[in-house]
Amino acid sequence: MQFLSLLLIRLIQTIFVIWVVVSIVFVVARIFGNPEAALLPPFDTTAADYERVRERLGIDKPLYTQYGIFLKDAVQGDLGYSFIRAGSAIDIVADKILPTIKLTAAGLVVAIGMGIPLGILAALTRGSPYDWLARLIAVFGQATPSFWLGLMLIFFLAVRVDWFPTAGSDGFRALVLPAVSLGLLSAAGFMRLTRSGMIDVMSTDFIRTARAKGLNERTVIVRHALRHAMIPVATILGLELGTLIAGSVIIEVVFSWPGLGRLMIESILKDDFPTVQAGVAVIAFSIAMGNLLVDISYRFIDPRIQAAEL
Amino acid sequence: MSERIAETVVETRWRWRLRRPRRMRRSLLLLPPLTIMLMFFVFGIFADIIAPGDPGDTNVLNKLARPAFDGGTSESLLGTDHIGRDIWTRIVHGARVSLIVVAIVVPGAALFGSTIGVIAGWRSGKLGQLLMRYVDVQLALPAVIFAVLLGAALGASIWNVVLILLFWTWAGYARLVRAEVLSLKEREFVIASLAAGGSGFWIMRKQLLPNVFNTIIVIMTLQVPVVIVAEASLSFLGVGAPVEQATWGRMITEARNYLTQAWWVMWMPGLALMLVALSGNLVGDWLRDLLDPRLRNLG
Numbered sequence: 001m002q003f004l005s006l007l008l009i010r011l012i013q014t015i016f017v018i019w020v021v022v023s024i025v026f027v028v029a030r031i032f033g034n035p036e037a038a039l040l041p042p043f044d045t046t047a048a049d050y051e052r053v054r055e056r057l058g059i060d061k062p063l064y065t066q067y068g069i070f071l072k073d074a075v076q077g078d079l080g081y082s083f084i085r086a087g088s089a090i091d092i093v094a095d096k097i098l099p100t101i102k103l104t105a106a107g108l109v110v111a112i113g114m115g116i117p118l119g120i121l122a123a124l125t126r127g128s129p130y131d132w133l134a135r136l137i138a139v140f141g142q143a144t145p146s147f148w149l150g151l152m153l154i155f156f157l158a159v160r161v162d163w164f165p166t167a168g169s170d171g172f173r174a175l176v177l178p179a180v181s182l183g184l185l186s187a188a189g190f191m192r193l194t195r196s197g198m199i200d201v202m203s204t205d206f207i208r209t210a211r212a213k214g215l216n217e218r219t220v221i222v223r224h225a226l227r228h229a230m231i232p233v234a235t236i237l238g239l240e241l242g243t244l245i246a247g248s249v250i251i252e253v254v255f256s257w258p259g260l261g262r263l264m265i266e267s268i269l270k271d272d273f274p275t276v277q278a279g280v281a282v283i284a285f286s287i288a289m290g291n292l293l294v295d296i297s298y299r300f301i302d303p304r305i306q307a308a309e310l
Numbered sequence: 311m312s313e314r315i316a317e318t319v320v321e322t323r324w325r326w327r328l329r330r331p332r333r334m335r336r337s338l339l340l341l342p343p344l345t346i347m348l349m350f351f352v353f354g355i356f357a358d359i360i361a362p363g364d365p366g367d368t369n370v371l372n373k374l375a376r377p378a379f380d381g382g383t384s385e386s387l388l389g390t391d392h393i394g395r396d397i398w399t400r401i402v403h404g405a406r407v408s409l410i411v412v413a414i415v416v417p418g419a420a421l422f423g424s425t426i427g428v429i430a431g432w433r434s435g436k437l438g439q440l441l442m443r444y445v446d447v448q449l450a451l452p453a454v455i456f457a458v459l460l461g462a463a464l465g466a467s468i469w470n471v472v473l474i475l476l477f478w479t480w481a482g483y484a485r486l487v488r489a490e491v492l493s494l495k496e497r498e499f500v501i502a503s504l505a506a507g508g509s510g511f512w513i514m515r516k517q518l519l520p521n522v523f524n525t526i527i528v529i530m531t532l533q534v535p536v537v538i539v540a541e542a543s544l545s546f547l548g549v550g551a552p553v554e555q556a557t558w559g560r561m562i563t564e565a566r567n568y569l570t571q572a573w574w575v576m577w578m579p580g581l582a583l584m585l586v587a588l589s590g591n592l593v594g595d596w597l598r599d600l601l602d603p604r605l606r607n608l609g
Contacts, residue, residue, distance in 0.1 A: 020447045025459065032463030143588035145539045147546050148562060148580045155569055155576075242449075249454040250543055264455045265547060268462050276459065283452040 010295075014288040021284045022277050026070060030063055035083050035271035057083055059273075070277075079281070080274035082267075089274035093260065093282055099169055100248055100259035103182065106175050107244045107251075110183025111190055116233070118187075119194025120226065126199060134191060141188030146247055150181035150254040167256035178255045182247050186240040193236055197229030204228075238294035242287045340596055343589035350586050353402050354409030361402035365556035369394035374572045389574040391565065397578050400556040404579065407468060407557045408586070411541045412534055415475040420530050422476070423483025424522065428514050430484065431491025442488065445481045453478055454543070461549025468551050471544055475537055483529055490522045524601040531597045535590030542583055558583045 036053040054060040058069070058080075073080065079089045122134035157177060158166040165174045201207060202225055210220045249261030256262070260279055267275040353360055370393060376382035377389035377397075388397040426445075430438040457474050464470040494500060495518070503513050544550035545559025553560070558579040565576035 017447050017450045021451055024451070025456070028459060028463055139588065139591065143535065143591045144584055145542060145587065147543060148583060151562065151566065151569070151576065152580070155573075159570055246452055246454045249452075249458075250547065253547060261455070264452075265458055268455070268459050269548075271462075276455075280452060280455060283455065284450055287450055287452070 010292055017288060018281050018284045022281050025277055025280045026067060029273045029276060033271035038270050079278040082275045083272045084270055089278035092275055093278045096258065096260045096263045097282065099257060100261060103178055103248050103257055103259055104244050106179035107182035110179045111186035111240065115187040115190025116194050119191040120198055122195045123198030138188040138191045141184040146181050146185060147250050147254050149184060150251055153177045153181055169257050178251050178257055182244060182251045186243055189236060189240060190233060193233050194229055197232055198225060201225045201228045234294060234297060238291040241290035245283060245287055343592040346585050346589040347593055350405055351409065353405040357402050357406040361399040363396055363399045365400045365403040366554055367395060374568065377574050388578045391575045392568050400561060401579055401582050403556045404558045404561060407551055407555060408538050408541055410468060411472055411475065412537050414472050415479065415537050416530050416533050418476050419480040420483055420526055423480035424487045424526050427484040427487025428491055428518055431488040432495060432510060432514055432518065434492060445484050448481045457544060458547055458549050461544060466552040471541055471550050475540055479533060483526065486525060486529060487522050490525055491518050494518055494521055528598045528601055531594040535587040539587050
């Protein structure tokens with residue numbers, strides 16, 4: 001019961017955050033943008049033409065009136081129609097969510113699938129060439145800008161040898177390069193954290209006890225040590241999810257991935273306010289939900305954490 | 311009692327001896343990244359002397375010229391790009407842009423973020439809560455998208471990039487500094503000054519700030535490569551510095567179409583960016599271990 005009420009509080013907080021974020025975007029976009037200029041030809045246009053377009057788009061009224069209308073519609077689930085595309089902003093954004101989820105999930109798989117095993121290996125063979133190699137990968141992963149990494153991967157693996165497509169999102173092979181470019185930065189973080197966590201936990205008394213009572217090394221590592229070392233990893237997971245979602249914007253541009261990030265960049269550059277607002281709301285919501293899920297899973301990994309700390 | 315002291319002394323000495331060679335080796339390993347960071351600063355400051363040419367000078371007769379070490383002439387050290395601009399000159403002048411951005415954004419964000427953090431930690435009641443809720447909102451903003459929105463809104467200029475990155479990075483300082491202050495203010499020396507009648511401002515300035523200084527320095531160092539890469543990413547997305555300005559990010563974007571014909575056009579600025587980011591990371595890690603090992607899990 002206590003858990004449920006805390007969940008409710010978090011949900012209300014999330015809605016509040018989304019409201020503030022979208023409002024900031026609403027105001028900034030409307031102060032600086034002028035979508036009518038993009039919609040009309042630069043010659044033979046009179047002031048009356050501009051005025052007509054502004055009226056059609058509903059941006060001729062004062063800012064606070066626009067904001068009032070926006071809020072009233074938003075509460076009813078209507079975020080307006082796109083200025084430049086056919087259809088409502090929500091539909092346009094919804095169309096692009098799945099590819100972005102696919103990309104982000106694949107990036108997360110790369111990050112976890114590479115980071116955690118490498119971290120365990122490095123910790124267990126501390127000081128060995130494996131350890132050095134893993135740490136080298138982590139240092140490079142942390143320092144390489146993702147767009148540069150993506151372009152290099154295209155250069156070597158898609159142009160020089162034709163293993164992967166250079167762009168697009170058809171099939172599994174198209175997913176590999178974007179996922180690696182996106183996930184490497186987070187993989188480095190997971191690897192470092194797993195390594196230091198494992199090194200700390202391997203010298204604790206309860207690991208010695210586990211070994212003393214005759215458990216085989218595999219059980220000691222997987223059931224006892226790893227579980228403990230995963231606590232800080234789970235904490236950082238929420239942050240990394242945000243990093244991945246933010247990073248996917250640039251990766252989508254590099255690989256012409258038909259996702260939310262690229263839609264956002266295009267819509268911003270063309271002053272398509274409703275689409276930008278809807279997209280930002282979706283992204284803020286998914287970041288908040290990711291954090292909430294991580295916090296909940298945290299309780300299962302470490303039962304000492306009380307609901308009050310959620 | 312004296313026995314225990316003797317034991318401690320022996321133990322310390324033993325540790326000292328054991329640690330010494332490792333430290334030496336690590337500082338040797340640090341030589342290349344420190345050199346690269348130094349070069350980055352020197353290139354940025356003395357760009358006009360090191361590469362006296364105009365980074366925007368085009369020469370259509372000499373486009374996509376090979377670098378000197380790969381069969382080209384010594385006239386263009388690192389080759390030329392698709393409209394014949396000298397890549398070496400552009401990289402050196404690009405370093406200047408990155409340096410200007412870093413030199414303003416990192417101290418600026420540190421100053422602003424730490425001030426907010428100290429205030430929010432010290433006045434942890436309503437004011438602190440309000441400030442931190444705002445920080446939470448800002449950290450929930452999708453940073454890249456918001457940066458592009460601001461970049462498109464404000465127009466292309468270095469100063470707008472500075473503004474965007476300031477806005478992007480200050481909240482991180484605020485959050486960490488606040489956490490430090492929250493634990494510091496329960497310590498005896500702070501409570502003692504409060505009891506002795508010290509004003510809030512005096513305690514913040516003379517006791518809290520010096521104690522979080524190491525943390526701030528460490529984050530600042532770690533932020534240097536982050537800011538450089540962020541600036542390049544903005545240029546790459548087309549909302550950074552204006553077109554006529556040579557920046558590493560823009561060089562990489564423009565080189566995309568010539569990837570198959572001329573490898574150097576993209577490799578050179580990319581390598582510069584990667585080397586500086588890598589070195590900045592290594593130097594930052596080292597400084598963190600030196601000043602504040604507790605921050606190790608920061609990532």
